[in-house]
Amino acid sequence: xxxxxxxxxxxxxxxxxxxxxxxxxxxxxxxxxxxxxxxxxxxxxxxxxxxxxxxxxxxxxxxxxxxxxxxxxxxxxxxxxxxxxxxxxxxxxxxxxxxxxxxxxxxxxxxxxxxxxxxxxxxxxxxxxxxxxxxxxxx
Amino acid sequence: xxxxxxxxxxxxxxxxxxxxxxxxxxxxxxxxxxxxxxxxxxxxxxxxxxxxxxxxxxxxxxxxxxxxxxxxxxxxxxxxxxxxxxxxxxxxxxxxxxxxxxxxxxxxxxxxxxxxxxxxxxxxxxxxxxxxxxxxxxxxxxxxxxxxxxxxxxxxxxxxxxxxxxxxxxxxxxxxxxxxxxxxxxxxxxxxxxxxxxxxxxxxxxxxxxxxxxxxxxxxxxxxxxxxxxxxxxxxxxxxxxxxxxxxxx
Ligand SMILES: Nc1ncnc2c1ncn2[C@@H]1O[C@H](COP(=O)(O)OP(=O)(O)OP(=O)(O)O)[C@@H](O)[C@H]1O
Ligand SMILES: [Mg+2]
Ligand SMILES: [Zn+2]
Numbered sequence: 001x002x003x004x005x006x007x008x009x010x011x012x013x014x015x016x017x018x019x020x021x022x023x024x025x026x027x028x029x030x031x032x033x034x035x036x037x038x039x040x041x042x043x044x045x046x047x048x049x050x051x052x053x054x055x056x057x058x059x060x061x062x063x064x065x066x067x068x069x070x071x072x073x074x075x076x077x078x079x080x081x082x083x084x085x086x087x088x089x090x091x092x093x094x095x096x097x098x099x100x101x102x103x104x105x106x107x108x109x110x111x112x113x114x115x116x117x118x119x120x121x122x123x124x125x126x127x128x129x130x131x132x133x134x135x136x137x138x139x
Numbered sequence: 140x141x142x143x144x145x146x147x148x149x150x151x152x153x154x155x156x157x158x159x160x161x162x163x164x165x166x167x168x169x170x171x172x173x174x175x176x177x178x179x180x181x182x183x184x185x186x187x188x189x190x191x192x193x194x195x196x197x198x199x200x201x202x203x204x205x206x207x208x209x210x211x212x213x214x215x216x217x218x219x220x221x222x223x224x225x226x227x228x229x230x231x232x233x234x235x236x237x238x239x240x241x242x243x244x245x246x247x248x249x250x251x252x253x254x255x256x257x258x259x260x261x262x263x264x265x266x267x268x269x270x271x272x273x274x275x276x277x278x279x280x281x282x283x284x285x286x287x288x289x290x291x292x293x294x295x296x297x298x299x300x301x302x303x304x305x306x307x308x309x310x311x312x313x314x315x316x317x318x319x320x321x322x323x324x325x326x327x328x329x330x331x332x333x334x335x336x337x338x339x340x341x342x343x344x345x346x347x348x349x350x351x352x353x354x355x356x357x358x359x360x361x362x363x364x365x366x367x368x369x370x371x372x373x374x375x376x377x378x379x380x381x382x383x384x385x386x387x388x389x
Contacts, residue, residue, distance in 0.1 A: 005214045005254055009146030016145060073240065098210045100232045103254065106246035110237045123240045130140050 002103060003038050006128055007046035011056060013130070018055055022138050025059045029132035031066040035081055035105040036126070040065070068126060070108075074119035084112040143246075144279065147253035151281035155386060156262045158283035162302040163295045164268035166288045167319035169196035170359065172265040173366050174377050175286075179261060180223035182387055186259040188226045190248055190277060191267040192237055195229035202364040203227075204234050214256040220367050226255045241272055248276040261387055270302060278311065285313040286383075287348075291321050291333040296342065303346050314382055316348040320355045329354075351380060 010030055018025050032038050040063055047061040070079050091099055091111050100107045105126040114122050159172035169191065176187035189197035198204045201220065208230040209216040215231070217224035228237075228251055239247060264283060267273050277283060285306050289299040306313050318339045322329040336352055343350040353376050362369040378384065 001210045001212055002214055002254055004212045005146070006142070009142040009253060012149055013140060013142040013145040017140065095207075095233075098207075103210060103215070103231060104247055104250050106239070106243040106250065107232065107237065109239055109243060110232075120238045121240060123242050126243075127246060128142050130142065 001098065003042040004046045004050070006032075006038065007043055007050055010061075010128065010130065011047070011050050011054060014056055014059070014133070015054055017133070018135070021135075023135040024138050025056060025133060025135045027060040027062065027132075027134040028056075028130060029062045029064065031064050031129045031131045033068050033105050033124075033126045033128075034065045035068055035101055035108060037102055038065075064131075066129075068124045070114075070122045070124045072114040072117060072119060072122040074121045075114060075117035077114065077116045079115050079122075083115045084108075087112040141249075143249050143253045147249055147280045150253065150255075150257060151262070154257070154260050154262050154281070156264060156281050156283040157286055157383065158264040158266055158277060159286050159288060160266050160274070160302065160306075161288040162269055162298045163289060164194075166268075166290050166295060167317075167353075168268070168288050169194075169200060169265050170366075171286075171288060171317065171319060171353075171373075171377065172263050173197055173200050174369070174374055175380070175383070176223055176263040177220075177367060178374060178378050179263070179384065179387055180221060182384070183261065184222045184224070184259040186217065186224045186226065186257045186262045188252070188255065188257070188262060188264045189228060190251075190264055190273050192228055192239065192244060192247060192273065194267055195227055197225060197265050198227045198229045200363060200366040201225065204229060206230060207233055211256070214254040215251070216256055224257070224259055226251075226257065244272040245276050248273055249280070252277075252280055270305060278309070282311065285311050286315045286317065286380075287313060288317045288319050289339060291318050291331065291336045291339055293334065293338060295333070296338045300342060303342065303348075307346060313346070314349055315351055315380055316343045316346070317351045317353060319353045321352045323355045323357075349382070351376070 043063045109120050159168045179185045203218050217226050289295045318336050322331050356372050358371050
């Protein structure tokens with residue numbers, strides 16, 4: 001459900017970015033961490049509706065999902081989401097659709113352990129990212 | 140570029156944000172933040188945000204520690220107590236532990252503030268003890284007014300002195316300095332279990348702060364889990380933090 005809020009955050013950020021630079025944005029590429037399992041159809045609809053009556057009215061929004069690698073700060077190994085998926089299935093079962101990882105994927109180290117050493121002490125990039133902007137200057 | 144940060148900034152811009160702070164733990168931040176929020180909400184709508192990731196106490200004080208926040212199109216919906224809206228990180232995970240690396244603390248606090256559907260113009264924040272990621276993230280999003288809490292003990296005063304120095308240097312507005320649990324009333328006598336409040340008085344003069352000296356109220360322990368029904372001495376004293384209340388009237 002918070003897909004709308006996330007789309008809004010990107011719109012507001014890009015509006016500000018475009019205004020500060022006096023440019024016209026043609027396209028924005030946004031990437032979401034796969035862990036958050038955001039609904040891409042809802043995201044795309046949200047962008048379509050929220051950009052109306054803004055300077056981004058004619059901008060295209062491409063939304064994609066990116067995989068995340070996790071770095072264990074304890075043993076130094078790197079692992080993928082796939083390798084901790086089984087541990088996380090409990091979270092999805094216990095909390096239902098609005099589970100904490102869907103809302104705040106940064107919670108992940110509380111709910112899973114490094115598959116190599118068992119530590120909760122691992123990090124990853126789980127933000128909503130703007131991966132690319134196509135723009136032209138207004139003049 | 141950080142959409143969550145921008146979103147959080149926009150959400151909180153123009154709001155009156157009061158952060159209850161102390162570099163010392165266990166001095167009464169959560170209790171006082173909650174009582175302040177309750178008192179202010181008797182005059183108008185107020186939001187209370189619990190940013191203490193590891194020590195969530197606000198929901199426990201109100202007996203809501205097992206409730207989970209609902210999420211709507213607008214974001215995280217608060218727990219409501221009349222005109223008080225309560226948001227807690229605890230309300231996203233329920234009654235279980237959290238452990239986070241520093242970089243994820245930032246992300247959790249930032250996203251939590253960005254995604255909470257805070258409609259109120261007055262926001263009280265319960266902060267964890269100390270100065271770290273949570274304080275940096277809060278002040279990255281919005282410039283709060285700080286309310287600093289201490290005990291009268293020399294140890295507490297000495298730790299809090301450094302926080303006051305930081306707040307001043309960072310131009311974070313601070314008007315009230317609270318010495319909590321300063322005395323126990325025994326008939327007409329006041330007993331000062333942590334020693335005299337003289338050092339606190341000196342600090343408040345040095346930093347030009349209004350000093351508020353609060354008593355110990357043994358009754359308060361009966362209201363953990365139902366603080367909304369507490370109407371004792373601490374609540375009355377808190378209503379005397381006039382500047383905070385007159386701001387709301389404006
Ligand atoms: N004025 C008071 N009289 C009696 N008991 C109090 C008073 N203020 C706080 N307490 C009690 O002291 C304890 C610590 O209070 P509280 O949890 O509010 O402190 P805190 O500063 O938020 O702690 P932390 O640093 O862990 O977040 C609680 O048990 C609370 O009930
Ligand atoms: Mg506390
Ligand atoms: Zn490891």
